[in-house]
Amino acid sequence: MPRIVVKFGGTSVADVARIERAADKVVREVKRGNQVAVVVSAMAGVTNQLVEYCHQIAPYQDAQEYDAVVSSGEQVTSGLMALALQKRGVKARSWQGWQVPIRCDNSHGRARIRDIGGEAMKESLSGGEVAVLAGFQGLSKTNRITTLGRGGSDTSAVALAAVLAADRCDIYTDVDGVYTTDPRVVPAARKLPMISYEEMLEMASMGAKVLQVRSVEMAMKRDVPVQVLSSFDDAIGSDMPGTLVTKEGNIMEKEIVSGITCQRNEAKVTLLNVQNKPGVAATVFAPLAAAKVNVDMIVQNVGHDGKTTDITFTVAKTDLQTTLSLLENSTDFECEAVLSNGSLARVSVVGIGMKSHAGVAKTMFETLGRHKINIHVIATSEIKISVLIDDSYAEEAIRALHEAYGLEKSNHDDKNNG
Amino acid sequence: MPRIVVKFGGTSVADVARIERAADKVVREVKRGNQVAVVVSAMAGVTNQLVEYCHQIAPYQDAQEYDAVVSSGEQVTSGLMALALQKRGVKARSWQGWQVPIRCDNSHGRARIRDIGGEAMKESLSGGEVAVLAGFQGLSKTNRITTLGRGGSDTSAVALAAVLAADRCDIYTDVDGVYTTDPRVVPAARKLPMISYEEMLEMASMGAKVLQVRSVEMAMKRDVPVQVLSSFDDAIGSDMPGTLVTKEGNIMEKEIVSGITCQRNEAKVTLLNVQNKPGVAATVFAPLAAAKVNVDMIVQNVGHDGKTTDITFTVAKTDLQTTLSLLENSTDFECEAVLSNGSLARVSVVGIGMKSHAGVAKTMFETLGRHKINIHVIATSEIKISVLIDDSYAEEAIRALHEAYGLEKSNHDDKNNG
Numbered sequence: 101m102p103r104i105v106v107k108f109g110g111t112s113v114a115d116v117a118r119i120e121r122a123a124d125k126v127v128r129e130v131k132r133g134n135q136v137a138v139v140v141s142a143m144a145g146v147t148n149q150l151v152e153y154c155h156q157i158a159p160y161q162d163a164q165e166y167d168a169v170v171s172s173g174e175q176v177t178s179g180l181m182a183l184a185l186q187k188r189g190v191k192a193r194s195w196q197g198w199q200v201p202i203r204c205d206n207s208h209g210r211a212r213i214r215d216i217g218g219e220a221m222k223e224s225l226s227g228g229e230v231a232v233l234a235g236f237q238g239l240s241k242t243n244r245i246t247t248l249g250r251g252g253s254d255t256s257a258v259a260l261a262a263v264l265a266a267d268r269c270d271i272y273t274d275v276d277g278v279y280t281t282d283p284r285v286v287p288a289a290r291k292l293p294m295i296s297y298e299e300m301l302e303m304a305s306m307g308a309k310v311l312q313v314r315s316v317e318m319a320m321k322r323d324v325p326v327q328v329l330s331s332f333d334d335a336i337g338s339d340m341p342g343t344l345v346t347k348e349g350n351i352m353e354k355e356i357v358s359g360i361t362c363q364r365n366e367a368k369v370t371l372l373n374v375q376n377k378p379g380v381a382a383t384v385f386a387p388l389a390a391a392k393v394n395v396d397m398i399v400q401n402v403g404h405d406g407k408t409t410d411i412t413f414t415v416a417k418t419d420l421q422t423t424l425s426l427l428e429n430s431t432d433f434e435c436e437a438v439l440s441n442g443s444l445a446r447v448s449v450v451g452i453g454m455k456s457h458a459g460v461a462k463t464m465f466e467t468l469g470r471h472k473i474n475i476h477v478i479a480t481s482e483i484k485i486s487v488l489i490d491d492s493y494a495e496e497a498i499r500a501l502h503e504a505y506g507l508e509k510s511n512h513d514d515k516n517n518g
Numbered sequence: 519m520p521r522i523v524v525k526f527g528g529t530s531v532a533d534v535a536r537i538e539r540a541a542d543k544v545v546r547e548v549k550r551g552n553q554v555a556v557v558v559s560a561m562a563g564v565t566n567q568l569v570e571y572c573h574q575i576a577p578y579q580d581a582q583e584y585d586a587v588v589s590s591g592e593q594v595t596s597g598l599m600a601l602a603l604q605k606r607g608v609k610a611r612s613w614q615g616w617q618v619p620i621r622c623d624n625s626h627g628r629a630r631i632r633d634i635g636g637e638a639m640k641e642s643l644s645g646g647e648v649a650v651l652a653g654f655q656g657l658s659k660t661n662r663i664t665t666l667g668r669g670g671s672d673t674s675a676v677a678l679a680a681v682l683a684a685d686r687c688d689i690y691t692d693v694d695g696v697y698t699t700d701p702r703v704v705p706a707a708r709k710l711p712m713i714s715y716e717e718m719l720e721m722a723s724m725g726a727k728v729l730q731v732r733s734v735e736m737a738m739k740r741d742v743p744v745q746v747l748s749s750f751d752d753a754i755g756s757d758m759p760g761t762l763v764t765k766e767g768n769i770m771e772k773e774i775v776s777g778i779t780c781q782r783n784e785a786k787v788t789l790l791n792v793q794n795k796p797g798v799a800a801t802v803f804a805p806l807a808a809a810k811v812n813v814d815m816i817v818q819n820v821g822h823d824g825k826t827t828d829i830t831f832t833v834a835k836t837d838l839q840t841t842l843s844l845l846e847n848s849t850d851f852e853c854e855a856v857l858s859n860g861s862l863a864r865v866s867v868v869g870i871g872m873k874s875h876a877g878v879a880k881t882m883f884e885t886l887g888r889h890k891i892n893i894h895v896i897a898t899s900e901i902k903i904s905v906l907i908d909d910s911y912a913e914e915a916i917r918a919l920h921e922a923y924g925l926e927k928s929n930h931d932d933k934n935n936g
Contacts, residue, residue, distance in 0.1 A: 153598055154601060168614070186583070
């Protein structure tokens with residue numbers, strides 16, 4: 101009997117009416133002969149309210165108590181979903197993280213799942229009962245409630261799918277799939293029918309807020325096919341088009357370029373003529389790591405004489421002031437000057453077919469050149485080319501690249517959509 | 519080291535500001551050298567909202583899921599209270615019912631506590647940590663969340679106090695103690711410094727909504743001294759006046775009459791000339807019990823001939839129509855007529871000293887007679903005399919009886935209060 105995991109995000113269970121609608125989708129999967137486990141987020145706004153209560157008491161809290169408070173929203177939704185399924189004549193029961201149990205480490209607020217004791221749940225599923233898991237929650241080694249970080253219910257769903265050896269993990273959210281780029285910037289952006297884990301990971305890390313990054317990593321590691329679907333149309337299961345995130349081998353016709361992503365509000369820092377000696381990079385970045393400043397692109401060019409080097413890297417704009425004062429106060433290295441630019445955007449071209457196709461980078465640079473968009477920094481990986489440009493050119497760059505790689509909807513697509 | 523349990527009801531933790539104020543009270547108990555376990559209700563209104571969600575989905579629900587939903591409010595408060603205590607420099611942690619565990623039977627929605635595994639909590643208390651228990655919750659035999667019924671946090675607190683062998687259980691609520699009668703009816707009503715469990719039980723069952731009846735039963739059974747205090751003044755501990763509910767033996771100077779209670783919206787049903795044969799009462803009341811109609815006072819008078827009997831009993835006014843139709847459709851007994859009156863009030867005089875004092879009943883009947891208040895039914899127990907009167911005379915009766923038994927504040931009290 102096919103077994104699937106279906107996950108509903110906060111906007112998909114925002115109120116009782118939406119929960120009922122989500123329950124209808126689950127019932128249809130059950131009627132199709134699937135064993136179904138459902139994973140639910142808190143009703144939209146609830147988690148924010150709970151976080152707000154904690155902050156009203158103290159800006160910095162014991163993460164164990166924070167978790168006890170904020171995990172309660174998912175508990176409510178899980179019970180309500182079970183009730184809505186029972187009303188529809190479907191056997192169902194709620195499961196809290198500690199009941200499964202979803203065993204986590206003790207990193208409260210951003211716990212990692214160690215293992216899942218799914219035996220009782222498997223038995224319940226085999227008995228024809230729908231399992232409704234409160235997402236986001238886990239159980240620490242010391243029997244306390246943990247949470248998996250914001251967006252953690254995606255990870256709950258993928259982890260559960262892995263443990264249950266589910267055939268598919270459907271993620272219902274407020275978008276109906278993964279697009280070639282942000283449709284608000286490029287109205288002709290096309291929904292991708294399939295995308296590889298690696299591409300999804302690049303796109304999720306760089307601003308395509310469809311899935312929590314960790315959930316994609318876990319899906320890739322455990323080979324869980326994840327389908328992104330909209331909870332606001334009647335799309336259900338594999339016969340209606342969402343986006344299937346799967347392993348590269350399953351994708352017959354690979355796109356050379358799958359999408360264009362953009363991360364705005366980036367800042368660039370350049371250290372001019374740093375004394376070049378072994379370990380200098382470590383001394384530069386150590387204080388930033390200690391201050392939890394996330395450093396992204398890093399470029400280093402050794403000068404002609406080999407004695408000095410320029411180091412350029414990017415951080416989030418919100419971290420720029422912290423970064424500059426840390427560097428200026430550091431006595432661990434010497435450099436001629438610290439330059440910065442706080443109004444940049446990183447635009448990336450992502451595509452698994454890039455591995456076997458030359459000319460992707462050339463097209464990118466030519467396109468940006470034609471639009472007179474200056475490139476500050478270039479960084480590449482096997483399936484991605486990223487450039488740092490002035491933020492004011494970001495949307496123009498996205499539109500130009502989207503067109504240059506021919507990512508628009510085809511005429512065929514247009515007819516279907518019209 | 520003295521150990522106490524402190525319980526805060528919903529209005530005492532209604533919002534973050536109130537939680538902070540409650541935390542102040544706990545800190546003061548800690549500074550006095552007590553080991554403290556705190557029991558909290560949900561923030562006022564939260565449980566009602568959760569119940570409302572359940573009812574929106576289905577009027578009758580699986581009580582297991584209902585419990586999963588409605589128990590979450592206490593979880594939130596327990597975490598917030600722990601945070602508020604930590605902010606004040608006091609070590610504290612929250613405990614959910616399943617963590618302690620509070621082991622219950624499987625009667626979801628009105629579970630009874632079987633036993634409490636308080637070892638881990640005792641260890642935590644001995645280590646100087648305040649334990650904050652989410653009230654109202656328990657764990658069923660099948661590892662599901664149960665709840666103890668509305669007002670169940672009182673029972674959580676008393677049960678915890680029993681298991682921890684606490685020296686005292688302080689219940690902070692929105693009244694500052696137990697009064698001789700409802701102060702809204704008799705402004706001169708006096709707060710009782712002490713009352714016996716038996717008296718409190720009679721008063722709680724009959725409309726003095728200070729403590730959940732079950733919590734008083736448990737306190738009596740396990741001999742837990744319970745102190746009722748207001749969370750809206752600075753009364754803390756035993757040096758400020760609340761009402762101490764304790765065993766009769768601890769009360770040196772017993773009041774002959776401790777209080778006057780009144781239950782309004784009572785209905786009386788009289789079956790005239792029922793065929794008097796063994797077991798007739800059972801046949802009359804069986805269908806009512808099956809329909810969960812709670813029958814209260816029952817009076818039976820056998821007629822002169824011994825062949826027929828009149829049976830009179832009371833039910834809540836809201837149950838009257840159900841009761842009448844059940845009786846009229848019953849073929850299990852015969853009677854001449856079914857009479858009813860749906861506008862009655864039960865007024866009771868409660869006092870443990872009554873056992874050893876004659877004349878209490880006489881004073882009651884004389885007082886009501888002087889006010890020309892007709893008595894429909896009389897029922898008595900060792901420490902209580904109840905009469906059923908027309909509802910329109912209820913307040914007059916309470917005032918007259920309060921005065922007749924000399925329950926007003928003394929001049930001494932007035933001076934203290936003024």
